[in-house]
Amino acid sequence: MKPSIPLGYYTASATPISPFPRLAADTKADVCIIGGGYTGLSAALHLAQAGARICLVEAKTVGSGASGRNGGQIHTGLRKEQAWLERRLGKVHARALWDLSEDAKDLIRKLVAEHSIACDLKPGVVVAAHNRRAVRALAEDTDHLARNYGYRQGRMLDGETTAQMLGTDVYPAARFDEGGGHLHPLRFVRGLAAAAARAGATLWENTPAQRIERRRGKVVVRCRGARITADRVLLACDAFSAGIAPKLAGYIGTIESFLMATAPLGEALNREILPCDAAVADTRHVLDYYRKSVDGRLLFAGGEAGLRHPKDIVKLVRPRMLRVFPALSGIPIAYAWSGTVGITRSRLPHFGKLSERVFFAHGYSGQGVALAVLGGKLLAEAAMGQRERFDVFARIRTKAFPGGALLRKPLLGAALAISRFADTR
Numbered sequence: 018m019k020p021s022i023p024l025g026y027y028t029a030s031a032t033p034i035s036p037f038p039r040l041a042a043d044t045k046a047d048v049c050i051i052g053g054g055y056t057g058l059s060a061a062l063h064l065a066q067a068g069a070r071i072c073l074v075e076a077k078t079v080g081s082g083a084s085g086r087n088g089g090q091i092h093t094g095l096r097k098e099q100a101w102l103e104r105r106l107g108k109v110h111a112r113a114l115w116d117l118s119e120d121a122k123d124l125i126r127k128l129v130a131e132h133s134i135a136c137d138l139k140p141g142v143v144v145a146a147h148n149r150r151a152v153r154a155l156a157e158d159t160d161h162l163a164r165n166y167g168y169r170q171g172r173m174l175d176g177e178t179t180a181q182m183l184g185t186d187v188y189p190a191a192r193f194d195e196g197g198g199h200l201h202p203l204r205f206v207r208g209l210a211a212a213a214a215r216a217g218a219t220l221w222e223n224t225p226a227q228r229i230e231r232r233r234g235k236v237v238v239r240c241r242g243a244r245i246t247a248d249r250v251l252l253a254c255d256a257f258s259a260g261i262a263p264k265l266a267g268y269i270g271t272i273e274s275f276l277m278a279t280a281p282l283g284e285a286l287n288r289e290i291l292p293c294d295a296a297v298a299d300t301r302h303v304l305d306y307y308r309k310s311v312d313g314r315l316l317f318a319g320g321e322a323g324l325r326h327p328k329d330i331v332k333l334v335r336p337r338m339l340r341v342f343p344a345l346s347g348i349p350i351a352y353a354w355s356g357t358v359g360i361t362r363s364r365l366p367h368f369g370k371l372s373e374r375v376f377f378a379h380g381y382s383g384q385g386v387a388l389a390v391l392g393g394k395l396l397a398e399a400a401m402g403q404r405e406r407f408d409v410f411a412r413i414r415t416k417a418f419p420g421g422a423l424l425r426k427p428l429l430g431a432a433l434a435i436s437r438f439a440d441t442r
């Protein structure tokens with residue numbers, strides 16, 4: 018596992034929280050949670066609120082994985098369109114997944130309000146079509162959601178309106194989704210950690226779990242120098258799951274995604290660039306996604322790497338930003354960072370259990386800001402014996418990536434190269 022690159026702009030703009038200690042002595046818990054991102058912290062919060070004795074171990078610091086370094090975009094639905102899900106899984110299952118994805122967005126708003134998390138939560142996501150074919154697909158999907166799911170918060174924008182709302186004319190059309198939104202990811206994850214601790218969960222940082230063992234009807238999580246004995250263990254390590262659960266290695270792929278933050282744009286550019294203040298993601302496979310920060314910077318992400326990571330993130334991302342916003346050619350780049358996205362072969366989340374006492378939820382495939390928070394809540398429900406909602410995700414049949422331990426990464430890298438080529442057509 019390697020969440021070691023600095024958190025860039027987010028660290029600089031989030032209020033520090035008091036560090037949690039390192040686990041130094043054996044301890045016991047009802048539930049031990051491994052991983053301090055949205056999934057683990059949401060599970061900890063919900064279980065602690067239900068009165069369970071919770072011990073959460075985080076290898077580094079809370080939010081140091083994807084949860085503290087992502088694009089902050091809250092998307093509607095899953096990575097696959099509902100019509101695709103209906104064809105693959107049937108209408109009933111697709112509907113249940115849709116309902117949960119809507120619950121996921123509501124859960125964020127509820128947690129932010131209930132725990133007064135100051136994370137700059139704002140409404141609005143624009144999905145920007147990168148070509149005519151994408152416009153047709155987006156329009157069909159928008160129509161499908163309105164007709165079959167009663168979802169009317171998404172509406173198509175023509176090229177002119179898109180240009181007015183985004184401050185760029187590179188897209189032929191877009192969908193504005195009032196039901197989506199964006200937030201400051203590190204402030205949000207730290208807010209969740211503080212809420213979980215207030216609810217009674219015990220959090221340990223700089224405490225990597227090394228092994229999970231079964232012992233006399235309990236599960237023992239071995240960390241360096243200490244162990245935790247628990248009734249249940251929840252794995253919330255997303256892209257890093259294989260490190261603690263080698264059985265999951267084939268099911269979770271990793272892609273590095275690259276972000277940067279400009280210097281503050283100044284009044285005139287701030288008015289010109291992205292005046293609608295929504296988050297934007299385009300429809301490419303290797304997509305551009307961006308939004309503005311509350312202090313008037315453009316946070317722009319683009320480019321992915323499966324195998325070799327670029328040494329100079331700005332060199333990779335800045336040309337992509339200038340293609341969309343040439344007016345930013347004179348604006349300095351103040352921060353650049355990257356993060357590891359956990360993906361599955363189907364791009365749908367992967368939930369399940371390794372034994373009757375060990376559950377996992379990961380592989381949100383770039384849509385985890387909302388889904389991982391819900392994933393944590395569903396893990397909490399499963400740990401308490403209520404598996405109905407957890408099973409809606411666990412019922413999705415997830416295939417392993419091809420290639421086995423040796424070829425899996427190179428094949429994923431090749432697939433990424435093919436996607437990049439497809440984006441150019």
Ligand SMILES: Cc1cc2nc3c(=O)[nH]c(=O)nc-3n(C[C@H](O)[C@H](O)[C@H](O)COP(=O)(O)OP(=O)(O)OC[C@H]3O[C@@H](n4cnc5c(N)ncnc54)[C@H](O)[C@@H]3O)c2cc1C
Pocket residue numbers: 018020051052053054055056057074075076077078079080081082083084085086087088089090091092224225226227253254255256257258260261274275276306355356357358359378379381382383384385386387388389
């Ligand atoms: C650059 C980037 C941009 C993204 N942008 C978006 C976006 O705009 N919108 C969206 O919806 N999603 C986005 N995502 C995805 C989203 O951030 C993730 O799906 C989500 O944060 C996953 O949360 P998590 O808690 O499951 O995993 P993480 O936040 O990765 O947390 C896992 C934690 O487990 C810890 N860990 C690992 N192994 C161990 C161990 N052995 N012992 C103890 N701890 C361990 C890690 O240190 C880490 O902190 C993005 C991801 C990245 C990387």
